[in-house]
Amino acid sequence: MHSCDVLIVGGGPAGSSCAWGLRSSGLEVLVLDKARFPRNKVCGGWITVPVLRSLGIHPDDYRPGRTLQPITGFRVSAMGQHETEIDYERTVSYGIRRCEFDEYLLRRCGVQIREESPVTSIERFSDVWIVNGEIRAKLLVGAGGHFCPVSRHIGNTNHEEPVVAQEIEFEVPPEQSASCSIRPEIPELYFCDDLKGYGWCFRKNNFINIGLGRMDHIALPRHMERFLTLLRTTGKVTFDLPARPAGHAYLLFGSSQRKIVDDSIMLIGDSAGLAYEQSGEGIRPAVESGLLAAEIIRSSEGLYNRARLAVYSDLLVTRLNPGHAYPEKIAKHLPTHLRNSLARMLLKSEWFCRRVVLDRWFLQ
Template sequence: MSHKVFDVIIVGGGPSGASCAIKLADANLKVALLEKALFPRDKTCGDALSVDVVNQVKILSPVLEQQFAEMSNKIASYGVKIVAPNQKHVDIPFIHKGNKSFGYISPRLDFDNLLFQHAKALPTIDTFENCTVTKVATNSSGVTVDTNLGSFSAKLVIGADGAHSVVQKHLGDIQVEKDHYCAGLRVYYENVASFHEENFIELHYFNEILPGYLWVFPLAGNKANVGIGVLSSVVSKHKLNLKDVLQKLINNHPHLKERFKDARPLETVKGYGLPLGSKKRNISGERFLLTGDAAALIDPFTGEGIANAIRSGRVAADHAIRCFEQQQFSAAFNKAYDKEIYRRMWGELKISRLLQQLVRYPWAFNFAVKRAQESKYIQQFLIDALSNIEKKKKILFKPGFYLSMLFR
């Protein structure tokens, strides 16, 4: 079989891999982007694209920003509805810098394809679809990647191949830990009733799945993305059959069954795993970097991972360029990548872990939502928390905030 030589090999063409390739396109490096599927391909996900995702797309490329603006199969979402275990809820609009803001909801089939096709069209990026990686190995002179299309070699490999990363499996040391891993299900529906007029995404928290939640996200064309995400430790402890839990809640819960009485599933239930960014890991080593889900950078509270995937792809590209500038590919040199990733992301991931721990307790969650309904101060905090990480840090770690929860 053939053997191809590159400077950088990116394994995985999802948001982190495609973003990394886009950032490397002008670096005067030979870059191979290997993808096991043929795009467009589905990705089991909630399909919500946060305000941060939109901003990351803008940073990547003005052309890509315009292509995203013209992408038809998406709808704008102007906020989130959080439903506590006692079924009281609070609506939180998206506000950015004092102005009304919005994210989008779009099937990953379309969004991921947009990023991949943009990367594929770049003349300095060689893409290989239907390319299944079977082995990744390093040696003193480089890294070798064996695939069904032949072998590839390079100075550096970037693992952007998701939760079940082959690069991580062969070169890394990240273990599946049930308290830092989430099990999820998704099913597309049509004719789900009674969405917010501004397409708020919905997070429904129930006692039996805390700190997880059931989500209902509106989509274009009278469709909806419906799913459930629960910590693997909770699934194991209570021996939950998530498919049964999801269907029972949809069919029987008073606040859901009326909305779903005329709804029809458009597919069988799809399952997936989410490696959560609730602890720091080693995400690089000798001649390799990990990005996105392969680096376990998913928000432990919301389950959102797309923005951090794109961001980590950008950071990985910047670090790769420095590797070649200094001809340094060692584990020690690549530790700078880990430091930069966590410098940018750990503050928010740590707070999300704290919030995840807090919502384990139904009484606390019910109380917090009740206070949010009553207090403009708490409502403003929640708005700020969704748009301003620095403000969220300052408020959450101030004892006075918790006093205000009681008395304001």
């Protein structure tokens, strides 16, 4: 039987960040993931600048042999309406490919890793966890994404309404590359008419990522179809997609009701339901929750009861919840029809796109 102090289930951005935060802590740490890396992850691959900063990654160290697309602005519109381009003339985000980014984070995290090891059973004996009948751990960190087995073990169900999103990422055919009008440094955001989600078109070097996420799974395929038709009719995409888009779900912090800590258990990233409410950005909260969990574990002196770990969920609330400004509180109470018409009108305004959509919602 293998014994460790901390067993991290899931080696995505949340799990690898927590592991990195625990390197050289003197604790025996093991990361288990069911996949072999590099593995793909359904995602747009947009990260904000604080993600690299929090992880101490210099862009020049990450870039060699990988895609790191600087983003200096965005084109914003209500789908099919006037597009407003906002250019910050400096790097405000990056585009990465998850197959590369997640592997980079995992390989450098500095603790023991076991790949192709799905967690299939979690049992409690006295004061230790026994996982898969063969690993003993004092503390379990659930970092297995939306369907994390550790999250399920403490009673979190998947009955809450998630964001559902679909995307496809592929290399632009070389003969179409010069005529593709999506500029790598200016991704495009297209809000759905009812403001329940948005589509994106995002070029990273020669890779393009097209996707759409919504708070309503039933209408997702219809909105995605409509979005793809729009991209074809406006000449943004002039070639056939090589495959059907793939989908996944995740929860937004604020609307998620997930329990985040229990005795000798902490959840981080999508396992805890932490994505930012306005933009759906999930990588930054995954990284920040992983680092915060590591900080709390380091200071817990081996005592992992629920009362001791509760400080983690309290700190998450203050760190991740930006709070709503007064106009957003009012908007929530407007009749849907009125709110949507107002938003469509506002999305034509450069001031609104820059100050509200980008500065507040996407770049925080």
